[in-house]
Amino acid sequence: MTALDRIAFIGNSLPRRCGIATFTTDLQQAVAASAPDLATSIVAMNDGDGYDYPGSVGFQIRDERIEDYASAADFLNEGRFDIVSLQHEFGIFGGEAGAHIAGLLARLTMPVVTTLHTVLSKPSPAQRGVMERIVDASSRVVVMAEKGRDMLRNIYRLPADKIEVIAHGIPDFAFVEPDEAKARLGFAGRSVILTFGLLSPNKGIEVMIDAMPSILRRRPDAVYVVLGATHPHLVREQGETYRIGLQKRVHELGIEDHVVFLDQFVDRKTLLGFIAMCDVYVTPYLNEAQMTSGTLAYSFGLGKAVVSTPYWHAQELLADGRGVLVPFSDVVATGNEIAGLLTDSTRRQAMRRRAYASSRSMTWEQTAKRYLSTFETARRSRLLNVVAGTAQARPPLLPSAPPELRTxxxxxxxxxxxxxxxxxxxxxxxxxxxxxxxxxxxxxxxxxxxxxxxxxxxxxxxxxxxxxxxxxxxxxxxxxxxxxxxxxxxxxxxxxxxxxxxxxxxxxxxxxxxxxxxxxxxxxxxxxxxxxxxxxxxxxxxxxxxxxxxxxxxxxxxxxxxxxxxxxxxxxxxxxxxxxxxxxxxxxxxxxxxxxxxxxxxxxxxxxxxxxxxxxxxxxxxxxxxxxxxxxxxxxxxxxxxxxxxxxxxxxxxxxxxxxxxxxxxxxxxxxxxxxxxxxxxxxxxxxxxxxxxxxxxxxxxxxxxxxxxxxxxxxxxxxxxxxxxxxxxxxxxxxxxxxxxxxxxxxxxxxxxxxxxxx
Structure with a gap:
């Protein structure tokens, strides 16, 4: 069997502002860099806004235009791609529960490997139906945590050999002390706590703000940096109401000098600089049902001391002393743990080194290798099934080879x-x-x-x-x-x-x-x-x-x-x-x-x-x-x-x-x-x-x-x-x-x- 020549990725893509866009772009670039002769292309989902995409985006789908999904399938089939890598999140596709994407997958000629960025424990009937159609159309399904594998087996009854667990990729960044980055970004002499990502109410930023007074009593030089633009969907629906509410709470607590909002969506180089400067990274999310957090993976991979609520991804990544877990919405526990790390440099440094050492298998280079291995397995299985006449996507009445066309x-x-x-x-x-x-x-x-x-x-x-x-x-x-x-x-x-x-x-x-x-x-x-x-x-x-x-x-x-x-x-x-x-x-x-x-x-x-x-x-x-x-x-x-x-x-x-x-x-x-x-x-x-x-x-x-x-x-x-x-x-x-x-x-x-x- 020849090596993979052409791989397509379906998902959001930079410069669209969201975590899926960042992931899709990072994965495409990592896979492309893994083999000089490998051609890659992104089929980008659009939400009504126009984006100035780079050349890596070969096709665009307007999420509510069903005909675009059919045209995208034609683009992929006619392009003779060997594999399609789908990035699935319910909210980025059109139709009830994102059903339009299932129609695209059903038309494809090549194997599909689907990365599930969300696995719902209690899906609605429509969500479950769409999920079942997607996994049926997929040769392999990728999740980023063992919890995802367990849920797919127990809730959705997927066979174990169809599921791969591949960690969220991270940049291969050196283990550095934060001082140089602090000086460059204007935070010299401060103890920096960082949260980054698109702002929305489920991120729990208000919990961290309420914890700041107790942190400041033990660490008066502390500053909490909230890096990230408000989520575009939230801006369309409510404007900047959420951000303004957070700023108002900061004012009420009198901690304006200790909380900094940076309303910007930064590129990777700038982002890595901000992560490098922080002493503690915090993800105070409010919901347990989060299978993947790119912000958590990036900060962990740069060797940061992380304090997080115990959502599913954090439970696995921060176990065994690789980070600290605090209860959901618990202001006191959040403040105590962060203050403790900021005042105990020995403990903080030990946690940092454990995180950095354990994350080396998560670099994008290593992640790309895992994905390429999964792609090869999916293609090999498809070819073997075709030879045996048992291809999963084959309807039961399809003959092993239709008759020749004789005229x-x-x-x-x-x-x-x-x-x-x-x-x-x-x-x-x-x-x-x-x-x-x-x-x-x-x-x-x-x-x-x-x-x-x-x-x-x-x-x-x-x-x-x-x-x-x-x-x-x-x-x-x-x-x-x-x-x-x-x-x-x-x-x-x-x-x-x-x-x-x-x-x-x-x-x-x-x-x-x-x-x-x-x-x-x-x-x-x-x-x-x-x-x-x-x-x-x-x-x-x-x-x-x-x-x-x-x-x-x-x-x-x-x-x-x-x-x-x-x-x-x-x-x-x-x-x-x-x-x-x-x-x-x-x-x-x-x-x-x-x-x-x-x-x-x-x-x-x-x-x-x-x-x-x-x-x-x-x-x-x-x-x-x-x-x-x-x-x-x-x-x-x-x-x-x-x-x-x-x-x-x-x-x-x-x-x-x-x-x-x-x-x-x-x-x-x-x-x-x-x-x-x-x-x-x-x-x-x-x-x-x-x-x-x-x-x-x-x-x-x-x-x-x-x-x-x-x-x-x-x-x-x-x-x-x-x-x-x-x-x-x-x-x-x-x-x-x-x-x-x-x-x-x-x-x-x-x-x-x-x-x-x-x-x-």
Whole structure:
């Protein structure tokens, strides 16, 4: 196995002001310094403020913008990073309990190692759910204290071999006496007590202020330095009220000459100078449930005498005489212990040396080595699991390697005009000619093949299908024709609304992803010319197809306001249908189920994500969840809505005839849902639908010929349909392309071509 080449870190990053930002930046720099040829990059979380990031930040996520998380996953996957190191703290990610980050992790192709900066002993249901999704997506989980390991095992039931304890890193700073730093910073001749970090009420600064009078009685030269800006979130909510309250308390006690507030966020060099000058460092935090304190680790690592309340990190780090623990909010004990250390230099020096000696394994150089070892273990485990077919991130229905993508039968079903509609067994049936529906589907497929690097397969097909679509356009009627006879006569002047909508969809995708710039321009121009007709359509599926086309088109074209208005109109129509028709038992847009059903929720999900309209996404997810439920057998197999159901009103779908189109639509819609909320169950449902092609169906009969890429037209009650028409082969190949992408995202990247998920 080759050495790690590329490592990405997700978390806050300097110059954002917070402990996670400092940690992420320090860890990235330490790992980068450990190997000259190792490339590293940070995916930085933003909280609404803009930051002047250095070049080490390769991508930024706006914490409440769900589409940014999907884009970040694309950035990481396309960047071929070997490992992602996630810094997790509930408050830095968007969604309920920070759920958006789970959606990002679910899409990644590489192993994830997550550092948990907080482990909650009593999580809310939402917090527990998010935590479980994160650890499930992680190959290894890192905590910084043994307490964290115990909680993960006992509360979250993680196996011991998945957890690593790696101490918070510290700078490798010499053991020095404080006098030189005191003189340089203006505190010569003073006994200095220091607290640093972002100010917030949970830090217990008021306890230390109240302890100062008793300290001054025994050590009149003492000064308490509070170094740090107020936490940005607190400033946004309350301004400087907390700091002003602390200053007021100092004034009331008459100790203004002995308490110094330095309202600044300092760089590492300046910070190390302040730590070097202090005689006692104090962390009077008010809450036991603090798994990690970077300020404690830094001061301890510089060999300082530390007085702290017994939060979890401090209990472990300061045990065995390496520091002093005092009860929470205990002013008397805090004052006595600090005064005792300031007046007993022998005890203080002994404590300092014990702390410094025991911290040498915590330097960032050593910490980086521990992380790199963990990264290597995570990657090795992932590769071994893939070989054994047991990768943790692999949904249960995913085969060890999806079938190869064979296009023999697709070529057989085409002539120089386009794709034939039907076949008798595997022989093209010329009697039924062609239709724009099937050629539009085929254009979608060929664009996908081209963008996935299969240009030698895609180019002649793409040109052929595009030519058919162009010829189908009737400029007088401003509509697409649909059916053409074998002798190239159009059998109608205007095709169905659904065929028009599906052709718009294909043109939108062609405008976005075709390998030919000229053809992309052609597709965009014809799309714009054909789009206005969709406003008068009454078919929900035509609306859905048009919305899928708009999703692709608007991603690459600066659409005019009229296009945006039409997009909103079509989505609102679907939303209104769902609101009007749905009941507690029937969460659907119509009173009956028909064909290509899953494209309706897919269209709403895709539109909601790109237009940032949560109501569209929610409606799409709800309706798709219901549809998936009615398309499942009691044994858990996928059972698409049978054509015998078409026209039935508010009735459970009939089982037959089952057609490939429904499986393909369900796979695409489930992957769109997965992109929307990151729930791994959507992947499972997509795989269940693909397994239908492979024989996991009511008749336990494979529908595909793996040697030629042909696909039977469906399942009857007692047998498969032996005909292998154009719609079926294109449906299967589209689904296979998406499942190959899903497999790559689950760890099989070396075996598979880099396909992307279509419309997801």
């Amino acid at each position: 023999d039968h697709l070529h057989c079903m085409c002539d120089d005009t386009g794709l034939f509609q039907h076949a008798v067994h595997s022989v093209p049936d010329r009697a039924h000619g062609y239709c724009v529906d099937d050629n539009a589907r085929a254009l979608l497929l060929s664009c996908l093949l081209g963008s996935a690097g299969e240009r030698h397969l895609a180019e002649p097909l793409t040109a052929r299908f595009a030519s058919f679509v162009q010829h189908a356009w009737n400029p007088q009627a401003r509509r697409f024709r649909n059916f053409m006879s074998f002798d190239r006569r159009w059998l109608e002047e205007v095709g169905s609304e659904d065929s028009h909508g599906r052709t718009l969809w294909a043109l939108g995708e062609c405008a976005r992803s075709d390998t030919s710039p000229s053809r992309r321009r052609w597709a965009a121009a014809l799309f714009a010319e054909a789009l206005p007709a969709a406003e008068s359509f009454s078919s929900p599926r035509a609306w859905g197809f048009a919305l899928l086309g708009l999703d692709a088109y608007c991603a690459v074209v600066a659409a005019p306001s009229s296009t945006i208005q039409l997009r909103t109109l079509l989505a609102d129509r679907l939303l209104a249908l769902l609101s009007t028709v749905q009941t507690p038992d029937w969460v659907w847009f119509e009173e009956g189920l028909s064909y290509d059903n899953a494209r309706l929720p897919q269209a709403l999900i895709a539109t909601g994500l790109s237009m940032q309209v949560p109501a569209y996404v929610d409606a799409g997810l709800r309706s798709l969840r219901w549809l998936v439920g009615v398309q499942s057998t009691p044994a858990g197999l996928f059972r698409p809505v049978g054509s015998e159901s078409f026209g039935d009103r508010l009735s459970p779908p009939k089982a037959f005839d089952q057609q490939p189109l429904e499986a393909t639509a369900t796979i695409s819609a489930c992957l769109a849902a997965w992109r929307a909320d990151g729930d791994a169950q959507w992947r499972t449902e997509a795989l269940r639908a693909f397994a239908w092609f492979m024989g996991e169906n009511d008749l336990s009969t494979p529908l595909v010929d793996l040697e030629t890429g042909a696909c039977r037209d469906g399942l009857h009650r007692d047998r498969p349909n032996e005909n292998r028409g154009g719609e079926s082969v294109v449906s299967y190949l589209l689904s296979l392309a998406e499942i190959r992408q899903l497999s790559r995202m689950s760890g099989d990247r070396p075996k598979l071509a880099p396909l992307r998920v279509l419309h997801a």
